[in-house]
C-alpha cells in the first residue's frame with residue numbers, strides 16, 4: 001500500500017519510479033532536464049524519482065505515495081500546487097488561446113503590475129527562463145558600458161558567460177571564460193580589488209543563505225556607480241518571496257537591473273527583466289533579446305493571478321512566520337539531540353539545513369536525514385522552500401518528522417553507523433559551487 005503523510009512508516013514502495021528511471025537512463029542524458037530534480041539529489045533506491053501530482057504543499061509520486069513537499073518544484077510554486085485563482089486564470093486564458101501572431105494585452109497588464117510592486121522597474125521585459133534574463137542583463141550592461149568584464153556571485157544559469165566560471169565548463173570558449181570572474185559574498189575588500197574600469201557589471205544573488213552584512217549591498221551599489229559599472233540583482237530566489245518587491249524592497253537597495261523567474265507565475269514558465277529605463281532602452285535598437293514564447297499568454301495570466309494573490313494574501317509575511325517556525329524548530333531539535341553541528345539558516349521563506357564535517361561526512365548525514373524523512377511522508381533535499389500552502393499542521397508534521405530523523409542521525413553518529421544505516425546510494429553535492 002502507498003505511504004501517506006504519516007509518521008513511522010516503512011520506506012515507500014518506489015517500483016514505478018524505478019521502472020521509469022530504467023527507461024530514462026537509456027534515453028535522456030543525465031535522466032533529467034533540471035539537475036536539482038534529478039536522482040543525484042535523492043538517496044538512490046530509496047527516494048521516489050517521479051512525481052505525478054501536487055495539491056497545496058502535498059505531492060504524490062507515480063507509486064501513489066504522498067509527501068509534504070519542502071522543495072516546491074525548486075522554487076516556483078510559492079502559493080502551492082493548483083492554487084485556485086492561478087489555475088482559474090490559466091484555464092480561462094486557455095479558452096482564448098496560448099500564444100498568438102500579435103502581442104497580447106497581458107504583456108502590458110503584467111508589465112504594469114510589476115512596475116507597481118518591484119522597486120526600480122521603470123522598464124520591463126519578459127522571457128521564459130532565469131538564464132534568459134540574467135544573460136540579457138549582462139548583455140545590456142556590456143552594451144551600456146562598452147566593457148566586457150563581468151563579476152558574479154551565486155548561480156546564474158547555463159549560458160557561456162556564467163557557466164564558464166564553474167567546473168562544468170566544457171564547450172565554453174576560452175575567450176568567454178576569461179571575461180567573467182567570481183567574487184565571494186559579503187567580502188567587499190575582494191570585490192573592490194576586482195572592480196575596475198573594465199567592469200561592465202556586478203551581478204549577484206542579493207542573498208542566498210547568508211545575510212548581507214549591514215550596508216553590504218548599499219556599498220556595493222556605490223562602488224559600482226564609482227567604477228561606472230552596472231549593479232544587477234539576480235532575484236530568482238528572493239523575488240516575490242523575500243518581500244513582494246523582492247530583495248530590493250527587503251534590503252532597501254535598488255539595483256540598475258533586476259532579474260526574476262521562479263515564483264513570479266507559481267510554476268508557469270516566465271522570467272522578467274526589469275530596471276532603469278535608460279539602460280533597458282538599448283533593447284529597442286542595439287541589443288537583441290527576442291524569443292518566440294516571450295509573450296506566451298498562459299504564463300502571463302498565471303503571473304497576473306500569482307502576483308495579485310501574493311499581494312492580497314500577504315504571502316511574504318506568512319512565509320516569514322511559518323519559515324521562522326521551521327528554522328527555530330529545527331535548531332531546537334538539533335540541540336535536543338545533541339547535534340550542535342547541524343543547523344537551519346537563511347531567510348524564513350528559503351532556508352538551508354547544513355551539516356558540518358566534524359561529526360561525519362555531511363552528504364551521508366544529509367542522506368540519512370532525507371531517508372528517514374521519507375518514512376514520515378516528507379520530501380526534502382536540505383531546503384525549506386516554503387509556500388502559502390504550508391499551514392500549521394504541515395509545519396508541525398515536518399517538525400515531528402525532523403525529531404525522529406534527527407534521533408536516528410544522532411544514534412548513527414554515536415555508533416559510527418552512518419553509512420550502514422543508509423538503504424541506498426547517498427546524495428551528491430548540490431551543483432552551485434563556482435570552483
Ligand SMILES: Cc1ncc(COP(=O)(O)O)c(C=O)c1O
Nearest residue numbers: 129130131155156157205234236
Ligand atoms: C539564482 C538563480 N539564477 C538563475 C537561475 C537560472 O534559471 P533557469 O534555470 O530558469 O534558467 C537559477 C536557477 O535555479 C537560479 O537559482
